[in-house]
Amino acid sequence: MTFCYAGSLTRHKGVHLLLDAFRGLKGDGTGLLIYGSGPGEYERRLRALAGDDGRIRFMGVYAPEDTASVFGGCDVVVIPSVWYENYPLVMHEALMSRVPVLASGIGGMSEKIKDGWNGNTFRVGDVEDLRQKMRDIVAHPSVLNQYKENLSGLLLPTVEQEASRYLKIFEELKLSRERA
Numbered sequence: 001m002t003f004c005y006a007g008s009l010t011r012h013k014g015v016h017l018l019l020d021a022f023r024g025l026k027g028d029g030t031g032l033l034i035y036g037s038g039p040g041e042y043e044r045r046l047r048a049l050a051g052d053d054g055r056i057r058f059m060g061v062y063a064p065e066d067t068a069s070v071f072g073g074c075d076v077v078v079i080p081s082v083w084y085e086n087y088p089l090v091m092h093e094a095l096m097s098r099v100p101v102l103a104s105g106i107g108g109m110s111e112k113i114k115d116g117w118n119g120n121t122f123r124v125g126d127v128e129d130l131r132q133k134m135r136d137i138v139a140h141p142s143v144l145n146q147y148k149e150n151l152s153g154l155l156l157p158t159v160e161q162e163a164s165r166y167l168k169i170f171e172e173l174k175l176s177r178e179r180a
Contacts, residue, residue: 001141005033013082017080021134077101085107101119104125
């Protein structure tokens with residue numbers, strides 16, 4: 001079972017929580033890939049938290065053209081943010097790649113991730129809740145097959161389509177205010 005984090009390595013992204021939760025998982029059949037980089041001090045702290053746990057690998061940054069291989073190499077993408085994110089690009093990329101997501105139940109993440117359908121959410125900043133959700137997946141990996149099946153019929157808009165839809169909403173609101 002390979003868990004993955006992809007994004008900037010900054011405190012508000014909560015990667016330290018993910019490392020803490022993952023280190024509490026037992027079993028040699030689990031792995032954690034961490035893609036990204038960040039301020040030196042925080043990244044050093046993360047590497048120290050990982051310690052000598054050989055199941056955790058820091059992969060560095062990846063180019064946009066490598067997105068398919070990054071997500072193709074993991075079973076679950078984890079987004080442990082501790083701040084309100086409207087709709088992280090990494091979550092969009094994971095779902096488009098048919099990879100289930102385990103995300104903080106906050107902001108747009110809690111709106112896009114439907115527990116038991118395309119992944120699960122956990123309480124923001126709660127290491128134990130995150131660890132338990134990860135344990136559940138490790139103990140019952142077949143649940144991922146159902147999530148992936150659910151995602152296979154899902155048509156997600158491209159970033160451009162999503163931006164166009166928001167622009168249309170904005171223009172409609174602007175027109176309605178001008179008429180009022």
